[in-house]
Amino acid sequence: MQARMKHPVEVLPDTLRVLHALDGASDGLPYVLRKLVQLRASQINGCSVCVDMHARELKKEGESDQRIFAVGAWRDAPWFTDAERAALELTEAVTRLADRSDPVPDAVWDEAAKHHDPRALSALLVQIGLINVWNRLNVAVRAVAGGWG
Numbered sequence: 001m002q003a004r005m006k007h008p009v010e011v012l013p014d015t016l017r018v019l020h021a022l023d024g025a026s027d028g029l030p031y032v033l034r035k036l037v038q039l040r041a042s043q044i045n046g047c048s049v050c051v052d053m054h055a056r057e058l059k060k061e062g063e064s065d066q067r068i069f070a071v072g073a074w075r076d077a078p079w080f081t082d083a084e085r086a087a088l089e090l091t092e093a094v095t096r097l098a099d100r101s102d103p104v105p106d107a108v109w110d111e112a113a114k115h116h117d118p119r120a121l122s123a124l125l126v127q128i129g130l131i132n133v134w135n136r137l138n139v140a141v142r143a144v145a146g147g148w149g
Helices: 013-024 031-045 048-060 065-076 082-095 106-115 118-141
Strands: none
Touching (some): 013 118, 031 048, 031 082, 082 106, 082 118
């Protein structure tokens, strides 16, 4: 496989700085939760670069294969906390905005807000938006998985 072009963050270096700054703005969110959210959005968006990267990061952090493999089927897997489930459901809703007339239903929002205070909820939304940007950049240029290190 070969990418279509040099990655946009290499062509426009300020973009990389801005995306890293945006990521840093949600540092208060637990690392594993961030990576679970990033992995789930990346699965939905078909971003092989990010699926590979975030699964590896979770593994390096000590997460079990069971949890990593089950992220795509989190609703039916017993290995996730209620707070993680709420974050994953919010991730799916915000990632799939065009899939329903009420993209982020009150029930999804309320469940996320029940488990995450306004600061954590804000960080979750920033992370969901950010990973969707990365997914779209990677998928558009056909970035190749495994090349990040």
